[in-house]
Amino acid sequence: MQRPGFLDxxxxxxxxxxxxxxxxxTLAPIVDNPYEARALPGSADTLGALADRYARVGVISGRPVRYLLDNIAAPGVDLWGEYGLERVVDGEIRAAEGAEEWRRVVEDVATRADDAGVAERVERKSLSVTLHWRAEPxxxxxxxxxxxxxxxxxxxxxxAARKAVELRPPLRRDKGxxxxxxxxxxxxxxxLGDDRGDLAAFDALDRxxxxxxxxxxxGVRSPEMPEELGSRADIVVDGPEGALELLQSLLP
Ligand SMILES: [Mg+2]
Known part of the structure; x- marks a missing residue:
């Protein structure tokens, strides 16, 4: 891919x-079981190469940062998980200020969600819990x-998250x-983002x-991409393949 002019x-x-x-x-194709999501081959290497060249490179995700460490870690790449509730600093996972005290409340709600049986799937993150209804709308x-x-x-x-609802500490942390x-x-x-939660990051770019x-x-296009994300994007690429090509176009 030739580098889009916006990025010159x-x-x-x-x-x-x-x-x-x-x-x-964005890096990983959407799958029904969130634990089966994997970044496209070459993604971590590409981010690592970008981190060699650019001042800062990072992944900012709704995922627990542990999942990012296991699936997309590369030297020099910052990882922010659970919409900024936790991040990796010097190889260690750190919670955002004030988040730790909510851990037991979140665990208790996750147990109650299991007992209630209301969600298709109860996903325990580190400092939040996601109640999915993806396959059972x-x-x-x-x-x-x-x-x-x-x-x-x-x-x-x-x-509200992608075909799910999240319960999280009321700390006003988001991707922005x-x-x-x-x-x-x-x-x-x-x-680069593909979903509603990424609009907050676009807001940060506006600031x-x-x-x-x-x-x-x-914007990274998928069948579920919100219209607002597409209309606010300077460039829209096609799926994780397009995103990876764009990232690679930033390398010499
Ligand atoms: Mg996404």
Whole structure:
């Protein structure tokens, strides 16, 4: 792939530029069982090569950071998990400030979700729990209702995710706050995402742009890509294959 012109400014100053990406639907094709999601072959090597060349490279995902460590880790690549609730610093997993005290509440809600049997699948993350209805869409309304009542009971936050609802500590962490911290001080930043949760990262890019930073919003097309993501993107590429080609186009 020839490098899209939008990225020329970023590619021309790698020592002051950051390359950030989502994981599911962006590096890894979407699959029904979230634990079977794998990045396309060559993705980790590509991110590692980018980290050799660019000031900062990172993956910002809704996944537990442990999953990212096992599936996409490469030297020099920053990993942010659970929408910024945790990240890897010097090889160690660290929780965002204030998150740790919610761990037991989250575990308790996950157990109650298992007992209630309302979701198709209860996914225990490190500091949040996801209630999936992907393969059983008739459960959607009941899952949302149950999550809302648990949020009211516990103080956790209920957030709509991809064919799922997440219950998470009410810390106002999202991909935008994560990207805002991760990419602070850079002269050029791009982010690749495919879903609603990535709009917050686009918001962070908008804020960077107001401050004079060169930004590129990259949408990754899938049948489920929200219209808003496509309309706000500077470039849209086709699926994880297109995303990987675009990342590779940033290398010499
Ligand atoms: Mg995604």
């Amino acid at each position: 400014v970023l590619a021309a100053q790698p020592e002051r530029a950051g390359v950030y990406t989502d994981f599911d639907g 008739e459960r959607e309304a009941a899952v949302h209702k149950w999550a809302e009542s648990e949020a009211t009971r516990t103080g956790l936050e209920a957030l 706050t994560a990207l805002g911290e991760a990419a602070a001080g850079l002269a050029a930043v791009c982010f 960077f742009a107001e401050g004079g930073v060169n930004v590129t919003r990259i």
